[in-house]
Amino acid sequence: MNKAVSRREFLKTSGGVALFIGVSGLLPQMIACKNNKEVQKLLKTHQLTAWVKLAEDGQITIYNPAAEMGQGSMTSLPAIFAEEMDADWSKISVEFSPQESEIYGSDKWNPNLKVMLSAGSRVTYGYYSIMRQAGAQARYILMQSAAEHWKVPIEELSTANGEVINNGNSKRISYGELVPYLVMPDNLPEFSESQFKDPKNYRFIGIDQPRVDIPDKVMGTTRFAIDIQLPEMLYGVLERGKIHGARPTLNNESEILALEGVQKLVSFDYAIGVIAETIEQALAAKKLLNITWSGAPASGFNSQECYSKYEEIASDKSAGKVITDEGDINSAIKSAVKTFSLDFKNDYVYHAQMEPLNAVVQVGTDGNSAEVWVGSQQGFDSKLGVPKYLEIPAENVKINLQYLGGGFGRRSMTDFVLEGTGLAREVAPRPVKLIWTREDDVSYGAYRPLTLQRLKATTDAHGKITSFSHCVVGDGGNLVASGIRIDYYDIPNKYAEWREVSEGIRLKHWRSVGHAPNKFAIECMIDEIASYFKKDPADFRRILLAKSPRALVTLDKAISMSDWYSSINDNRSKGIAFLERSGTLSTGVCEISVDKTTGKINVHRFWSASDAGIVIQPDNVKAQMEGGILMGIGSVLKEQLTVVNGQVQQSNFNDYEILRMADIPDSVETAIIESREQPRGVGESGTPLVACAIANAFLKLTGKRLRHLPFTPERVLDALNT
Amino acid sequence: MAGYSLNINSKTYNVDIKEETTLLWVLREHLGLTGTKYGCGIAICGSCTVHVDGKPMRSCALPLSGLNKNQKITTIEGLSEYGDHPVQQAWVEAQAPQCGYCQSGQIMQAVALLAENPNPTREEIKAYMNGNLCRCGTYLRIVKAIEIAAEKTSVNT
Numbered sequence: 001m002n003k004a005v006s007r008r009e010f011l012k013t014s015g016g017v018a019l020f021i022g023v024s025g026l027l028p029q030m031i032a033c034k035n036n037k038e039v040q041k042l043l044k045t046h047q048l049t050a051w052v053k054l055a056e057d058g059q060i061t062i063y064n065p066a067a068e069m070g071q072g073s074m075t076s077l078p079a080i081f082a083e084e085m086d087a088d089w090s091k092i093s094v095e096f097s098p099q100e101s102e103i104y105g106s107d108k109w110n111p112n113l114k115v116m117l118s119a120g121s122r123v124t125y126g127y128y129s130i131m132r133q134a135g136a137q138a139r140y141i142l143m144q145s146a147a148e149h150w151k152v153p154i155e156e157l158s159t160a161n162g163e164v165i166n167n168g169n170s171k172r173i174s175y176g177e178l179v180p181y182l183v184m185p186d187n188l189p190e191f192s193e194s195q196f197k198d199p200k201n202y203r204f205i206g207i208d209q210p211r212v213d214i215p216d217k218v219m220g221t222t223r224f225a226i227d228i229q230l231p232e233m234l235y236g237v238l239e240r241g242k243i244h245g246a247r248p249t250l251n252n253e254s255e256i257l258a259l260e261g262v263q264k265l266v267s268f269d270y271a272i273g274v275i276a277e278t279i280e281q282a283l284a285a286k287k288l289l290n291i292t293w294s295g296a297p298a299s300g301f302n303s304q305e306c307y308s309k310y311e312e313i314a315s316d317k318s319a320g321k322v323i324t325d326e327g328d329i330n331s332a333i334k335s336a337v338k339t340f341s342l343d344f345k346n347d348y349v350y351h352a353q354m355e356p357l358n359a360v361v362q363v364g365t366d367g368n369s370a371e372v373w374v375g376s377q378q379g380f381d382s383k384l385g386v387p388k389y390l391e392i393p394a395e396n397v398k399i400n401l402q403y404l405g406g407g408f409g410r411r412s413m414t415d416f417v418l419e420g421t422g423l424a425r426e427v428a429p430r431p432v433k434l435i436w437t438r439e440d441d442v443s444y445g446a447y448r449p450l451t452l453q454r455l456k457a458t459t460d461a462h463g464k465i466t467s468f469s470h471c472v473v474g475d476g477g478n479l480v481a482s483g484i485r486i487d488y489y490d491i492p493n494k495y496a497e498w499r500e501v502s503e504g505i506r507l508k509h510w511r512s513v514g515h516a517p518n519k520f521a522i523e524c525m526i527d528e529i530a531s532y533f534k535k536d537p538a539d540f541r542r543i544l545l546a547k548s549p550r551a552l553v554t555l556d557k558a559i560s561m562s563d564w565y566s567s568i569n570d571n572r573s574k575g576i577a578f579l580e581r582s583g584t585l586s587t588g589v590c591e592i593s594v595d596k597t598t599g600k601i602n603v604h605r606f607w608s609a610s611d612a613g614i615v616i617q618p619d620n621v622k623a624q625m626e627g628g629i630l631m632g633i634g635s636v637l638k639e640q641l642t643v644v645n646g647q648v649q650q651s652n653f654n655d656y657e658i659l660r661m662a663d664i665p666d667s668v669e670t671a672i673i674e675s676r677e678q679p680r681g682v683g684e685s686g687t688p689l690v691a692c693a694i695a696n697a698f699l700k701l702t703g704k705r706l707r708h709l710p711f712t713p714e715r716v717l718d719a720l721n722t
Numbered sequence: 723m724a725g726y727s728l729n730i731n732s733k734t735y736n737v738d739i740k741e742e743t744t745l746l747w748v749l750r751e752h753l754g755l756t757g758t759k760y761g762c763g764i765a766i767c768g769s770c771t772v773h774v775d776g777k778p779m780r781s782c783a784l785p786l787s788g789l790n791k792n793q794k795i796t797t798i799e800g801l802s803e804y805g806d807h808p809v810q811q812a813w814v815e816a817q818a819p820q821c822g823y824c825q826s827g828q829i830m831q832a833v834a835l836l837a838e839n840p841n842p843t844r845e846e847i848k849a850y851m852n853g854n855l856c857r858c859g860t861y862l863r864i865v866k867a868i869e870i871a872a873e874k875t876s877v878n879t
Contacts, residue, residue, distance in 0.1 A: 220757020630859025
């Protein structure tokens, strides 16, 4: 039974349709989505939301509410919409929607709030129902309009590939030809699951379409925020402290202001900003700034020497924040036959997205409005903090979302947006392009936290795990706690807690957040126990996953793909890991060899099998797993950000090395398990599989243990020599 | 400031910019040719790769003073008018790019590789492309794209 949605309630439901007509004859008030103020005004009177713009020539523009950072939403969300709309894909183009969360937000982050946020691998999950509903409603409007135009009941009509068909006389009319006859029905039905398209008739969902953003990306015509050119645009750069949060005193203001092209100097709490006519003038001035810096919380901090302090914290009797407490841990420990106690460590890592942070901001002459061009992962505030910063109404701020040259969690922070705003305010109404140099990006980054993990597991005499305790010591709350839960493992007594430290180093979500360090610890502990009891690690996990049938399917698939039980030769070994991230279940297997003179680990092959629910674009899922695994390999073997006396030691890609072409595995094979569950994301499922898979392969090959990320050649040699 | 004459994508540009300014900033911020990207500024990431007389060069390390109007500079914009250079087509076939930021540099490097070595082995591809970073980890698809382009070009010659 349909629940008819009145036009009044339209806006409040998470889905709605408006057809913005190319030639307005019928609905003269309808205008382009791009005119934000007009759209807002319209919405109050016409209860429309715009997901699609339909022109008389049949061209369809679908609006994508998510960011595009290479994870494919620009194609997969429109594919869902087009499927239910029954559109002709060849006529579709995609644009970013306005950044208006009331209209384009998803309620999947918080049932009481509509949010536009591209993070947590939750975009497809957040918008799947919305896009289906909106697409079906668009189709309904087209069919209803055709029914009235042909004066036949809507029940006698059907659609196929962008045309409405009169089943009675086989007459057809294309969606474009219908534009002059479009009518907005008084009530728009809300479609239920059984009324959506039968999956057996799918043309887009589950069937690869060439990604819509790729043609521009191979021509160099994709516009990232750093590429924006505006009339009268100025350039801005900041000189930030060598220690995070240090406060500046500028000693040579007049000298800098006298430099050619320099327009203004702007003070921030933690930086001095320079605005100049050209980028080269701004960068030259930045080099000449003479600044005295205050101390900061991170003064004196040494990242390579803090682990002993963390070990003490882990040993302390008082608990931290308890995350899991199931069963009776203490009783299990008392009655344990065998106890395993292991510590794991991971250093900071940096996002290293290829497009350095930047934003283009223009503040109005009266300071009461602003326009921003930025590659952002969005956030709970769709206006990225700009209205509050300028103390102006939110509706006076327009955010123009651009393609992101990499996000990985860094671009959901708004620091670079507010810096650009602070600069632009001083030279209003001229726009300012703020660019972070790569050195700025590395040293004033916001990193994945450094942590110590203390794990304790108990077993009976036969290797059945009777309890599993996990304590993570680190800064950042959920940044270090994500991935600590192991609900899928059949272990009766589980305990997990987080013990807080504060070092004054800037921190952020880094692809898979706490999952990579936490799964490293958990999966290595599993193999430690399996190894002790002389059980095959894959077979050992099969028992642990006995109550998780979907997990078992991924395990068996990965075992089969990788030919798990055989080894190519004595110099290579395989390691396995299982995890859940953002609702997706994945098993990964890697094959490595080790150069025992240099300490270099070579990853030869990697396999993964994932159950991600319904998959919209299979090849894109594979690309995300491949990319995530490669990023994982680099972060596990090469990437290390260190702090000495509060100062980040690395400055560019010469001393913060990410994976290069020379070090890629020979193959990465990814399998997708068929599923009819709600779609989940895989963007962050590959990366956390890597550390544990490699360490487990290393244990198998050498009998030695790797416990500290990254597995630098020095640490590998140390482990081999124990 | 002296005037400089540059031949970029078969067009002459006359610029009045300080001689120590790098070609990268001239292209991007003065001439609006933003396909060439800023990634590191110290010539180790490859995002800024252009061709100078067909050879791949890192434009972030090329000051104007070192260039003259007789040198043919090619940027990603100059490879083709409609994105139909065989390497670009191979890139689309392989669905190689993710975020896409490094891809102009990757493609320019790949075009130079195939001009020099039309039938590279996998190891030769990896060695030649090693200077171009990709954080999204598209390297495997880049190799595949180059192999596709090499095969298509050899079939047509």
